[in-house]
Amino acid sequence: MNDRRKFLLGATAFALSGCEILDGAGKPDSLFRPVFGASEGLTHLAQRGLIGDALAPEYTEADIRQGQRPNGSTNPETAEYLALRDGGFRDYRLRVTGLVDRPLSLSLADLRQMPDRTQITRHDCVEGWSCIAKWRGTPLGLVLEQAMPRLAARYAVFHCFDVAERSLSGEVAYYESIDLMDAWHPQTLLAWEMNNKALPIANGAPLRLRLERQLGYKMAKYIHSIELTDTLGLLGQGQGSYWADRGYQWYAGI
Amino acid sequence: MPKGPLVRRHSLATRLTHWGWAISLFFLLLSGLQIFNAFPSLHIGQESGFDYDNAVFSIGAEQVQGEWRGITRVFGQSFDTTGYLGLSGESIPGLKPGEFRAFPAALTVPSYQSLALGRSVHFLFAWGLVISLAAWLIFSALNGHLRHLWPSLSDLRRLPADLWDHLRFRFHHSVKYGPLQKLTYALVLFVALPGMILTGLCLSPGFNAAAPWLLDLFGGRQTARTLHFLIMLGLVVFFIIHIAMILLAGPINELRSIVTGWYRTDAKGEHHE
Numbered sequence: 141m142n143d144r145r146k147f148l149l150g151a152t153a154f155a156l157s158g159c160e161i162l163d164g165a166g167k168p169d170s171l172f173r174p175v176f177g178a179s180e181g182l183t184h185l186a187q188r189g190l191i192g193d194a195l196a197p198e199y200t201e202a203d204i205r206q207g208q209r210p211n212g213s214t215n216p217e218t219a220e221y222l223a224l225r226d227g228g229f230r231d232y233r234l235r236v237t238g239l240v241d242r243p244l245s246l247s248l249a250d251l252r253q254m255p256d257r258t259q260i261t262r263h264d265c266v267e268g269w270s271c272i273a274k275w276r277g278t279p280l281g282l283v284l285e286q287a288m289p290r291l292a293a294r295y296a297v298f299h300c301f302d303v304a305e306r307s308l309s310g311e312v313a314y315y316e317s318i319d320l321m322d323a324w325h326p327q328t329l330l331a332w333e334m335n336n337k338a339l340p341i342a343n344g345a346p347l348r349l350r351l352e353r354q355l356g357y358k359m360a361k362y363i364h365s366i367e368l369t370d371t372l373g374l375l376g377q378g379q380g381s382y383w384a385d386r387g388y389q390w391y392a393g394i
Numbered sequence: 395m396p397k398g399p400l401v402r403r404h405s406l407a408t409r410l411t412h413w414g415w416a417i418s419l420f421f422l423l424l425s426g427l428q429i430f431n432a433f434p435s436l437h438i439g440q441e442s443g444f445d446y447d448n449a450v451f452s453i454g455a456e457q458v459q460g461e462w463r464g465i466t467r468v469f470g471q472s473f474d475t476t477g478y479l480g481l482s483g484e485s486i487p488g489l490k491p492g493e494f495r496a497f498p499a500a501l502t503v504p505s506y507q508s509l510a511l512g513r514s515v516h517f518l519f520a521w522g523l524v525i526s527l528a529a530w531l532i533f534s535a536l537n538g539h540l541r542h543l544w545p546s547l548s549d550l551r552r553l554p555a556d557l558w559d560h561l562r563f564r565f566h567h568s569v570k571y572g573p574l575q576k577l578t579y580a581l582v583l584f585v586a587l588p589g590m591i592l593t594g595l596c597l598s599p600g601f602n603a604a605a606p607w608l609l610d611l612f613g614g615r616q617t618a619r620t621l622h623f624l625i626m627l628g629l630v631v632f633f634i635i636h637i638a639m640i641l642l643a644g645p646i647n648e649l650r651s652i653v654t655g656w657y658r659t660d661a662k663g664e665h666h667e
């Protein structure tokens with residue numbers, strides 16, 4: 141009985157302290173960082189191998205039972221954005237720059253004149269909720285075709301209008317990046333319409349990314365410009381996206 | 395009780411993989427509760443209803459007569475769980491909704507609110523679980539353990555008697571597992587753990603593209619999330635019974651067997667094989 145009691149006490153103490161075991165693992169210099177990095181690399185590799193270029197599931201009109209829940213920034217307030225918004229985004233130009241042979245500057249009308257794609261898909265937020273909505277936009281691949289990325293280009297970086305963080309060191313605008321395999325995927329859209337209406341401001345007007353095989357935070361809203369690059373090291377704090385710089389996974393397929 | 399011979403009950407592969415999944419499940423549980431806390435409600439179907447109600451379970455904080463209370467809802471029934479779920483420990487009185495914690499700090503990894511770290515921990519140990527379960531399956535198929543573990547017809551015939559023995563706290567210590575033990579372990583190894591892994595994979599939008607049929611099988615992403623949570627509860631119940639059985643059957647002997655492999659059996663005639 142004595143042994144049993146000791147064992148029980150030990151097990152309880154272990155369980156109760158369990159919660160604090162990894163409290164330090166969130167620090168950037170934690171020894172766990174490289175371990176998490178390796179496991180995330182493995183996940184990315186395994187998913188790439190498993191998924192290939194399969195399409196995300198698509199749904200029907202009957203599955204749209206509610207509006208698309210906005211999250212993150214819902215109302216950018218920079219002077220540049222407000223001026224564009226007040227002009228109904230007529231003066232908006234999407235610039236495609238970086239490692240491309242033909243830098244582009246496209247108005248919303250230019251984008252709408254290109255072949256477009258409509259898809260009813262499920263949006264999965266990293267928090268755990270899901271929402272089904274209908275998206276219409278220009279496949280990113282068609283825009284890239286015009287811009288003609290150079291051989292060295294590996295990533296498409298999205299610079300956004302919305303300020304995601306205000307701190308003493310200044311304002312940080314949202315930024316996100318995807319690899320070119322995702323960029324060329326047929327369901328990857330620069331969306332300008334949602335549920336049959338012009339994309340609302342809360343959901344990222346004038347232009348947002350749809351990246352259906354990854355979580356919501358990858359789908360940059362309020363896109364200012366797209367830059368093609370061969371490295372993510374120079375962006376933000378070097379992890380490739382606003383949320384990746386804050387401890388989240390850069391590859392968000394899970 | 396007269397002692398029987400010391401036998402080798404567990405192979406090295408069984409022991410190593412057992413501790414692989416035990417440690418993995420410990421961290422998976424606590425980081426899973428951390429992840430749950432980011433959106434503490436479970437729904438049925440593909441999506442989470444915001445403009446309509448398809449929730450079956452939720453934990454939140456609500457103001458009841460001017461006072462914040464932790465409220466847990468199961469199928470529309472509410473329970474006041476202040477102190478444990480919804481509002482606990484360091485939760486400050488008068489806090490804004492959204493600042494509450496569904497599961498208390500003592501049950502989450504890390505103890506503070508961090509979805510990012512919770513996810514990193516969860517996916518690391520998910521690999522630990524997958525690898526130890528796969529290794530167990532391969533080694534058990536090769537060394538004959540799989541055939542031994544799989545409940546046979548004669549096991550099923552002996553099940554009622556074995557159940558009755560367990561209810562009277564009569565435990566048999568032989569080199570082989572009893573019928574109830576086989577059935578329980580088979581349920582855990584072939585139903586619960588694979589179910590946990592598959593419903594977990596269905597929460598991945600990437601995996602959904604690879605295997606949309608599995609998502610359909612589980613009835614949509616939010617149903618899969620609900621099932622993931624339910625199987626977790628089942629595993630917690632198994633764990634409690636598992637530990638209770640070890641304590642009742644003799645913790646030193648049982649622990650030695652799953653650490654070193656050696657197990658003291660009952661003297662001849664003590665077990666009814």
Ligand code: HEM
Nearest residue numbers: 408412415416419420579582583633636640648649651652
């Ligand atoms: C975390 C959750 C755990 C799960 C899911 C689990 C599951 C299992 C399974 C499936 C077996 C049978 C393995 C086989 O024959 O291949 C087993 C055996 C065993 N486990 Fe666990 N286990 C867990 C935690 C623990 C812990 C914490 C302990 C000790 C404190 C423990 C002690 C044992 C012992 C002693 C056996 C051998 C039983 C016997 O020989 O009759 N387990 N466990």
